[in-house]
Each structure stands twice: as structure tokens, then as C-alpha cells.
Amino acid sequence: xxxxxxxxxxxxxxxxxxxxxxxxxxxxxxxxxxxxxxxxxxxxxxxxxxxxxxxxxxxxxxxxxxxxxxxxxxxxxxxxxxxxxxxxxxxxxxxxxxxxxxxxxxxxxxxxx
Numbered sequence: 001x002x003x004x005x006x007x008x009x010x011x012x013x014x015x016x017x018x019x020x021x022x023x024x025x026x027x028x029x030x031x032x033x034x035x036x037x038x039x040x041x042x043x044x045x046x047x048x049x050x051x052x053x054x055x056x057x058x059x060x061x062x063x064x065x066x067x068x069x070x071x072x073x074x075x076x077x078x079x080x081x082x083x084x085x086x087x088x089x090x091x092x093x094x095x096x097x098x099x100x101x102x103x104x105x106x107x108x109x110x111x112x113x
Contacts, residue, residue: 044089052090059083 043055059082 049090049093052086052093056083056086056090059086 063080063083
């Protein structure tokens with residue numbers, strides 16, 4: 001009886017070890033993806049106007065650098081989509097913040113929207 005069970009136990013042990021390795025790989029991949037997601041959220045979740053302005057400025061600079069490079073068509077659309085998304089975030093934050101009270105600033109804000 002013991003001899004008949006041994007191969008099954010050995011096979012079961014190998015299967016458990018393989019599943020453990022697979023789970024370890026999945027956990028590592030999940031951790032890497034979560035870390036990348038957290039970094040992206042932190043970058044996109046700027047909480048102040050100064051941070052958003054700095055993000056917009058960096059994006060504008062990247063777009064200008066791409067235009068000056070010989071490969072300016074590569075990635076240009078994505079950068080411009082990022083810029084438009086950042087403009088929308090800025091406009092939303094301005095709406096949430098409320099009016100500045102200065103008519104000139106309000107006209108500029110409305111023009112940007």
C-alpha cells in the first residue's frame with residue numbers, strides 16, 4: 001500500500017511546489033504592477049496648482065524637444081494627448097476652486113477652457 005501511494009505523493013508534492021512558484025511569480029508581478037500604478041497615480045494626482053503647472057511645463061518642454069528632434073512624429077500624438085488631459089485636469093481644478101474674483105483672470109480662465 002505504501003509503495004502504491006509514494007508515486008502519487010511525489011507527484012502531488014511536485015504539483016504543490018509548481019503552484020507555489022507560480023503564485024510567487026504572480027505575487028511579484030502584481031507587486032511590480034501595483035508599484036508602477038502607485039507611481040503613476042502620485043504623478044497624476046498633483047494636489048496644488050503649482051504642481052499641476054510644473055507638470056504642464058514639463059510636458060510642454062517634452063513636446064518642444066520632440067518637435068526639434070528628427071523623430072518628432074514618434075510619440076507626438078501621445079504627448080499632445082497627455083497635454084490635453086492635463087489641461088482638462090487644470091480646468092476641472094479651477095472650476096472646483098471657484099471664481100478668482102478678478103474679471104481679467106476669469107476671462108483668461110474661460111479662454112483656456
